[in-house]
Amino acid sequence: MMPSLYLPSDSLARAVGADEVAVALITQARERNLPRGLYWLEPLLEVDSPQGRIGFGPLTAADVPSVLEALQGDPSAHPLAFGLVEELPYLKTQQRLLFARAGITRPLSLDDYRAHGGFEGLTRAVAVGGEQTATEVFDSGLRGRGGAAFPAGIKWRTVRATEAAQKYIVCNADEGDSGTFADRMLMEGDPFLLIEGMAIAGITVGATYGYIYVRSEYPDAVATLRQALNLARAAGYLGANVGGSGQAFDMEVRVGAGAYICGEETALLDSLEGKRGVVRAKPPIPALKGLFGLPTLVHNVLTLASVPLILAKGAQFYRDYGMGRSLGTMPFQLAGNIRHGGLVERAFGLTLRELVEDYGGGTASGRPLKAAQVGGPLGAWVPPSQFDTPLDYEAFAGIGAMLGHGGVVVADDSLDMAQMARFALQFCAEESCGKCTPCRIGSTRGVEVIDRLLAAPDQSGRDEQVIILKDLCDTMQYGSLCALGGMAPFPVASALKYFPADFGLQASEADQ
Amino acid sequence: MPDEMLQLPLVNSLLERHKGSAGALLPILHDIQERIGYIPDAAIPEIAHALNQSQAEIRGVISFYHDFRTAPPARHILRLCRAESCKSRGAEELAAQLRERLQLDDHGSSADGSISLRPVYCLGACACSPALELDGRVHARLSAERLDALLDACREDA
Numbered sequence A: 001m002m003p004s005l006y007l008p009s010d011s012l013a014r015a016v017g018a019d020e021v022a023v024a025l026i027t028q029a030r031e032r033n034l035p036r037g038l039y040w041l042e043p044l045l046e047v048d049s050p051q052g053r054i055g056f057g058p059l060t061a062a063d064v065p066s067v068l069e070a071l072q073g074d075p076s077a078h079p080l081a082f083g084l085v086e087e088l089p090y091l092k093t094q095q096r097l098l099f100a101r102a103g104i105t106r107p108l109s110l111d112d113y114r115a116h117g118g119f120e121g122l123t124r125a126v127a128v129g130g131e132q133t134a135t136e137v138f139d140s141g142l143r144g145r146g147g148a149a150f151p152a153g154i155k156w157r158t159v160r161a162t163e164a165a166q167k168y169i170v171c172n173a174d175e176g177d178s179g180t181f182a183d184r185m186l187m188e189g190d191p192f193l194l195i196e197g198m199a200i201a202g203i204t205v206g207a208t209y210g211y212i213y214v215r216s217e218y219p220d221a222v223a224t225l226r227q228a229l230n231l232a233r234a235a236g237y238l239g240a241n242v243g244g245s246g247q248a249f250d251m252e253v254r255v256g257a258g259a260y261i262c263g264e265e266t267a268l269l270d271s272l273e274g275k276r277g278v279v280r281a282k283p284p285i286p287a288l289k290g291l292f293g294l295p296t297l298v299h300n301v302l303t304l305a306s307v308p309l310i311l312a313k314g315a316q317f318y319r320d321y322g323m324g325r326s327l328g329t330m331p332f333q334l335a336g337n338i339r340h341g342g343l344v345e346r347a348f349g350l351t352l353r354e355l356v357e358d359y360g361g362g363t364a365s366g367r368p369l370k371a372a373q374v375g376g377p378l379g380a381w382v383p384p385s386q387f388d389t390p391l392d393y394e395a396f397a398g399i400g401a402m403l404g405h406g407g408v409v410v411a412d413d414s415l416d417m418a419q420m421a422r423f424a425l426q427f428c429a430e431e432s433c434g435k436c437t438p439c440r441i442g443s444t445r446g447v448e449v450i451d452r453l454l455a456a457p458d459q460s461g462r463d464e465q466v467i468i469l470k471d472l473c474d475t476m477q478y479g480s481l482c483a484l485g486g487m488a489p490f491p492v493a494s495a496l497k498y499f500p501a502d503f504g505l506q507a508s509e510a511d512q
Numbered sequence B: 001m002p003d004e005m006l007q008l009p010l011v012n013s014l015l016e017r018h019k020g021s022a023g024a025l026l027p028i029l030h031d032i033q034e035r036i037g038y039i040p041d042a043a044i045p046e047i048a049h050a051l052n053q054s055q056a057e058i059r060g061v062i063s064f065y066h067d068f069r070t071a072p073p074a075r076h077i078l079r080l081c082r083a084e085s086c087k088s089r090g091a092e093e094l095a096a097q098l099r100e101r102l103q104l105d106d107h108g109s110s111a112d113g114s115i116s117l118r119p120v121y122c123l124g125a126c127a128c129s130p131a132l133e134l135d136g137r138v139h140a141r142l143s144a145e146r147l148d149a150l151l152d153a154c155r156e157d158a
Ligand SMILES: Cc1cc2nc3c(=O)[nH]c(=O)nc-3n(C[C@H](O)[C@H](O)[C@H](O)COP(=O)(O)O)c2cc1C
Pocket: A143, A144, A145, A146, A147, A148, A149, A150, A152, A172, A173, A174, A175, A176, A177, A260, A261, A262, A263, A264, A265, A266, A298, A299, A300, A301, A303, A304, A482, A483, A484
């Protein structure tokens, strides 16, 4: 008899040919599971064996006949077989709390979800009540995974303590940062985890309605979430009596429209209200006056999805992972010019070098590593000399960088950092909400200054432009309302500082 | 465009569907664009009326978001990712290839009406950069050859 075959169904596995492989397998593959995040091996086929699941990958449709043939004899003899999937060091050394079900359960199976710990967090939250639930979240040390790393427990207590006829939970699934895909994987692969986290949040802070704002670039995540919501509602996890709590909570999915700034929480709220996504001045904070002017708990996908585990296992269990004030685990995302691109969930505290070299295996091109941009388009370019910095919010802030949403984009020596600096400002100009001048105008001026700097015929011409550029970066950094204008200077300044030659500068010129 | 008037019943039925839903302008615009291919000018007074907003407000929202189109697109919509991860894996070379083959800037429709080109900033496919989206489907680990093959397929189905 043919053993069970498992093939991921998420959008990226399909983007590299998983559907074609599935067609070639036709009736053979039993299930399309959620991906493990081992993207360099996708399309990755897993096959049951007495020892555990064996992996084959990356496959093409053309490999399918030979794989099927190998399954009748000695599977390990196939050239694309790489042994037991769970013994792969890349996976085995991870600490998967959030992505514990990745590769194992079917995204839309409530039975699978429940069989692997699903809804234990909600059950406990219902049992211990709102006050204790908010305390667990506070005590766990969980910080927002959307970028700013603000303590989640403080927001929960604020929204809970605020009286209002209506409160909201808003999940920020705009995931606009280049180099990030953990939200997408979670929504496509384990949608009930996010729903459970939001339901716990709802009954804890007294919100009765929620929205998941998903970027339009993620249509598969939207479709999966909508199906999952229907299933969860039918099973009583949403609706008038959430998980037997006697409290009501329901939610819907809303789709963005291709504006990076709508990832900023107040712009997102305006967008949800049907307006242009323009950043609001704070105060008031959304926890007090958010969606439609009412108290709103806004969190990133990963923040909300961390809550069920914290409830199920307790705050102390979660705190045992991590270092300093960065507690728990973070799903880091390896992208760009990297040999082993994928998702690496580990407790905070491993170094960037371990991540890029041990997990990532260095550059995909095999050329020397030049830098890594950590934390998305507003994050600094970190040179290899700083790769021993531990992945910890405070340690990264200490070197003028940030962890953000955990994306790491690796570049080899062929990438021109002057062009990347130019792009950072061009991106800021294109995506600016237009509310403040340093961001709206400064970013466009910055692109022009870099162009003049690169075209300057002599040293004095270059010096002049460098001074203007630094000045402009200062104005943007200190005069912008939000981090788009306020942090776009970070990739520019780091490129200039560590890679002056790309701008045609001597090290001393860039330093002045 | 007089034939836009023919689309008004559809627009109105979509508006009806969102009646009573708070802040529904984006879902409405998405629905209209999905069914009609773009947001017809004739739809704007209808939307404004249904939401009790000014036409200027509706136009302001449409122009703010990169996704919304106010003219029909070409037969195929190709969005090449131009963000950092894809740039570090050769996205700019692919962009140059597209400009050359389609005789287009980064934004616009090819003369034969087969392809509308647009940049996009990240498709969440960064572990397998470079990537593009063609008619809603993501293709990753692109090479010059695969891009050429995708373009050929777009042009052949005229
Ligand atoms: C320009 C800009 C873009 C942002 N994009 C995102 C995003 O895509 N996803 C996200 O969760 N947070 C994003 N944020 C952070 C949010 O404003 C907000 O801090 C977050 O949603 C709060 O959730 P958390 O506490 O779970 O981190 C962005 C912030 C800025 C300034």
